[in-house]
Amino acid sequence: MLAGLFDKTLGLLEKSLNLRLNQQELSASNLANSETPGYRPKHINFQSTMQAVMGKDRSGVLRRTHPSHLEGEGSESGIQLRLISESGPASADRNSVDMDTEMVRVAENGLLYNATVQALSRKLAILKQSVEGVR
Amino acid sequence: MDLFAGMDISASGLSAQRLRMNLIASNLANVNSTRTEQGGPYRRRMPVFGAAGTTDPRNGFGNAMDRELRRVQVSGILEDSRPGRTVYEPSHPDANPAGYVTYPNVNLIEEMADLITASRSYEANATVISTFKSMALKALEIGR
Numbered sequence: 001m002l003a004g005l006f007d008k009t010l011g012l013l014e015k016s017l018n019l020r021l022n023q024q025e026l027s028a029s030n031l032a033n034s035e036t037p038g039y040r041p042k043h044i045n046f047q048s049t050m051q052a053v054m055g056k057d058r059s060g061v062l063r064r065t066h067p068s069h070l071e072g073e074g075s076e077s078g079i080q081l082r083l084i085s086e087s088g089p090a091s092a093d094r095n096s097v098d099m100d101t102e103m104v105r106v107a108e109n110g111l112l113y114n115a116t117v118q119a120l121s122r123k124l125a126i127l128k129q130s131v132e133g134v135r
Numbered sequence: 136m137d138l139f140a141g142m143d144i145s146a147s148g149l150s151a152q153r154l155r156m157n158l159i160a161s162n163l164a165n166v167n168s169t170r171t172e173q174g175g176p177y178r179r180r181m182p183v184f185g186a187a188g189t190t191d192p193r194n195g196f197g198n199a200m201d202r203e204l205r206r207v208q209v210s211g212i213l214e215d216s217r218p219g220r221t222v223y224e225p226s227h228p229d230a231n232p233a234g235y236v237t238y239p240n241v242n243l244i245e246e247m248a249d250l251i252t253a254s255r256s257y258e259a260n261a262t263v264i265s266t267f268k269s270m271a272l273k274a275l276e277i278g279r
Contacts, residue, residue, distance in 0.1 A: 017274070024263075025144065028204075031259045033184070033207050042203055113273065121276065
């Protein structure tokens, strides 16, 4: 692998895209159950999960405890998703989904997904330019 | 989990809310029905929603994320057991010997409020589906 050229950025952007997608699925799940008695909405603690991915905080990362074990490189499954289960004011049926907050989250998350795709495209464009050279 | 799995969750929300709207339509249409196949006046019907996992519980291999996701499913349709309203109409064919007719226990205002909630939930789920769609389209642009 060409370290330096394909540095960490591509991998991080990929992880970030995956997390945004997961968050969108959780919002879909929260909104689909906006009237299910007893349902508690969940969302991803993006910052803390991303920090675990970047290795600043190794507590959520899969570690090898025995030399004969297979090595689990900070893969998706190795990173624990940090979920926040909301315990806001619940209605009489013990459901605490707030539709407005959730819709804002969907819009915001969708925008950030698009922004991440854009960043990824830029990164690839830079690589392409350095391959082709200036003509 | 992929983009389409997320859409499935929202789709379950859409169909649950649509079923609810159908039941509301049935309640409103039968607001004055005094005869049913089971005998007696029509009784108000309502859906019971439950959260269901998206992965097969028999295989434990779904990842941590998939296990957190919940579809919505209609666990059942209940008949409201509240008593119906009685009106004094001695000339009505379904009147009891004292001259009172029992009408369905459907409350118009309650049904209208439910209808608005159902249509708002429906819209929310539809919006999430269109966001998923735009995300998928955007992902196709990577590297273009």
